[in-house]
Amino acid sequence: MTLQELARALNWDIQSEGASPEASVSGGYCGDLLSHVLASAKPGEVWITIQHHANIIAVAQVVGLAGIVLAAGVRATDAVVDRARTAGVPVFSSSDTAFALAGRIERALAGKTC
Amino acid sequence: MRLDDVATLVEADVLAGAGRGELVIDRAYAVDLLSDVLALTDERTTLITGNVSPQVIRVAEILNVIAIVFVRGKRPAPSIAARAEQLGIPLLSTKKTMFETCGLLYGNGVRPCKNRPVETME
Amino acid sequence: MQEPTRRDDGVRRFVHHIKARDIEHGGSASAQIKRELREGGVSAADARRAGIVAFEGEMNLIVYSDRGGILEVDVYPDAIEILIEDDGPGIGDIDLALTPGYSTAPDWATELGFGAGMGLPNMQRTSDGFEIHSHMGQGTRVRCRIERSEDDSTGIGQGT
Numbered sequence: 001m002t003l004q005e006l007a008r009a010l011n012w013d014i015q016s017e018g019a020s021p022e023a024s025v026s027g028g029y030c031g032d033l034l035s036h037v038l039a040s041a042k043p044g045e046v047w048i049t050i051q052h053h054a055n056i057i058a059v060a061q062v063v064g065l066a067g068i069v070l071a072a073g074v075r076a077t078d079a080v081v082d083r084a085r086t087a088g089v090p091v092f093s094s095s096d097t098a099f100a101l102a103g104r105i106e107r108a109l110a111g112k113t114c
Numbered sequence: 115m116r117l118d119d120v121a122t123l124v125e126a127d128v129l130a131g132a133g134r135g136e137l138v139i140d141r142a143y144a145v146d147l148l149s150d151v152l153a154l155t156d157e158r159t160t161l162i163t164g165n166v167s168p169q170v171i172r173v174a175e176i177l178n179v180i181a182i183v184f185v186r187g188k189r190p191a192p193s194i195a196a197r198a199e200q201l202g203i204p205l206l207s208t209k210k211t212m213f214e215t216c217g218l219l220y221g222n223g224v225r226p227c228k229n230r231p232v233e234t235m236e
Numbered sequence: 237m238q239e240p241t242r243r244d245d246g247v248r249r250f251v252h253h254i255k256a257r258d259i260e261h262g263g264s265a266s267a268q269i270k271r272e273l274r275e276g277g278v279s280a281a282d283a284r285r286a287g288i289v290a291f292e293g294e295m296n297l298i299v300y301s302d303r304g305g306i307l308e309v310d311v312y313p314d315a316i317e318i319l320i321e322d323d324g325p326g327i328g329d330i331d332l333a334l335t336p337g338y339s340t341a342p343d344w345a346t347e348l349g350f351g352a353g354m355g356l357p358n359m360q361r362t363s364d365g366f367e368i369h370s371h372m373g374q375g376t377r378v379r380c381r382i383e384r385s386e387d388d389s390t391g392i393g394q395g396t
Contacts, residue, residue, distance in 0.1 A: 030212040031164060032146035033349055040186065040211070048213070050150055053337065096226065098144040099162065102213045103220020148295075149354035152288055165349050169295070172263030176270050176287035178280075 001025055001109055003046060003066050007092055010104055015081050018067055018090025025066045028105045030098055034059055041065060048101045050074045057083045057091075067091065071098040115139050115222055117181060117204055120160075123222060124208040124215050126183065130195045131204025139181060141227040144216050148173065156227035162215055166190040171197050179203065185212045240272060248276060248311040254297040255304040259348065262298045266290035269309050276311060282384050286316045288362050289380045292355040293320035296378075299345045300325075305375075316382040318363075327370040334360065334368075 004021040007014065026044030031037055032051050041047060043064030049056065052074045060068055067090030070076060075093045076084065084091045094101055118135035121128055131137075144162045145151050151161065151173050160181040163170060166188045174182060180203065184190065187209040190198075198205045208215055220226075240250045250272060252265035270287030274280065290307060297305045297320060305322030327333045333340075334356050341351020356378075360366040365381030 028213040028217075030144055030216060032150070033164070033347070035347060036146075036164065036186075045213075050147065097228075098212075099142050099216045099220065099224075100226035102144060102216030103226075106213070106217030107221060147349045147352050149350075149352040149358070152291065152354070152358055167348055168260060169263045169350075172267040173291065175267045176263075176284065176291060178284070 003090055006046065006105065006108055007069075007090075009108055010094065010096070010101075012069055012092035012094045013075075014090075015070075015076050015093055016084035016089065016091040018084075019088030021090070023066060025105075025109065027109065028102055029065070030102045038062060046105065048098050048105070050098065053077045053080055056080060057087050057089050060089045061087055065089075069094055069101060071096060071101050115219070115224060117206075119222075120181075120183065120219065120224075121206055123218050124183065124206070124210050126206035126208040129184075129189060129205040129207055130198040131181070131202065134202070134204050137181060137204060139219075139224060142183075142216070142219055142224050143227050144212055146212075151177070154179075154227070159227045160224070162212060162219070164188050164212060166194070168194055170194075171201070171203070174198075174203055175201055181206070183208060183215060185210060185215050240276075243310070250309040250311075252294075252307040253304065254294055254301075254307055256298060256301045258298050258304070259345075259350075262295055263291055265307055266294050269307075273309075273311065273316070278311065278316065279385055282316060282382055285362050285382050286318065289318050289359050289382065290320075292359045292362075293318065293378060293380075295350060296320065296355050297322055299341055299350055301376075313384070315364075315384055318380045318382070320378045321375065323375040324373070326372040326374050327368075327376055328372050330368060330370055 002022050003025050025046050029041040029045045030048045032049050041063045044066050046066045047068045069092045073095045076091050117137040120139050139160050142160045157178045158180050161179050162183045164186045171194050182205050184207040189207045269290050270283050273283040301322035302324035308319040310317045336357040337353045339351045339353030345351040363380035364383040367379045370376035
């Protein structure tokens with residue numbers, strides 16, 4: 001499933017389109033401690049977080065994440081959106097909590113209704 | 115789901131509250147940051163977290179959290195497990211990631227709970 | 237651990253001295269306060285709110301104060317008053333400090349998941365009255381007031 005399809009299926013608000021919307025998502029990573037994300041997240045995963053400023057774009061680039069979805073209505077700051085657009089990193093916002101996002105993404109990737 | 119079923123589903127060890135297998139787990143919240151935990155408005159929620167700091171059990175007590183599932187193989191210090199036992203708050207620890215744990219629980223009917231809407235600095 | 241005292245006017249007072257950078261014990265004073273409020277007949281909802289305010293205040297003393305400070309809770313029939321006070325370093329720009337997400341937390345705190353910049357805004361939102369006074373080089377004083385409700389059936393669960 002591509003990130004674009006996932007975003008549409010789960011009704012995410014697009015804050016930054018990203019350079020390769022057709023790239024497929026390999027899985028998900030849920031977490032807010034940046035050092036943990038750097039250590040454990042894998043390339044191609046979509047990152048579920050409430051961290052909406054500072055270095056999330058750099059982290060996404062370093063790990064090679066598919067994109068970032070902000071949970072619980074959190075939105076990226078303008079500075080982060082600018083950086084995301086320049087870097088080509090997709091950033092979305094969702095009103096679902098992190099728990100619900102993880103659940104729905106997992107089901108979507110497994111081909112079930114979400 | 116019952117706590118026992120949760121432990122089986124996510125292959126978790128029970129670190130506290132072994133006698134409370136019948137506890138109903140129907141709402142959960144995934145969280146790492148302490149400030150996010152404090153934004154919880156629903157009571158009787160289960161926390162899914164990688165944060166093993168002593169603050170987590172104290173906030174759980176203040177907010178009436180009913181159980182905590184530690185992910186990514188994290189285990190809190192024995193003093194925290196002892197405190198949880200005293201408070202009657204079961205602690206589970208799974209090697210699975212937060213994403214996988216949430217996915218499994220969600221897929222088995224555990225629902226998201228509400229938190230206070232977040233105000234962000236734009 | 238502190239024993240609650242009774243002031244001359246009969247009001248129950250809880251005082252905790254919080255040490256700077258004492259992360260290991262961070263939150264234990266607030267958890268104790270919440271328990272004691274409940275044991276003293278404060279409603280579940282009010283004790284929860286007081287616990288949240290006290291917790292944020294306690295963590296602020298630990299993360300930001302130079303030499304620690306005091307966390308003081310007075311229980312009146314109609315309200316709970318919470319005071320958090322230190323003698324340094326003081327806040328330069330209070331409006332900025334009250335902005336959700338603004339944080340001056342040191343790395344050791346953010347690496348543990350603290351210091352997301354929500355403490356003061358959370359205290360403001362959770363309490364019914366909020367006052368903050370601070371001067372650089374002198375210290376900070378925060379007062380919060382929780383209006384007590386008679387009714388314990390708040391409809392949000394049966395927690396203690």
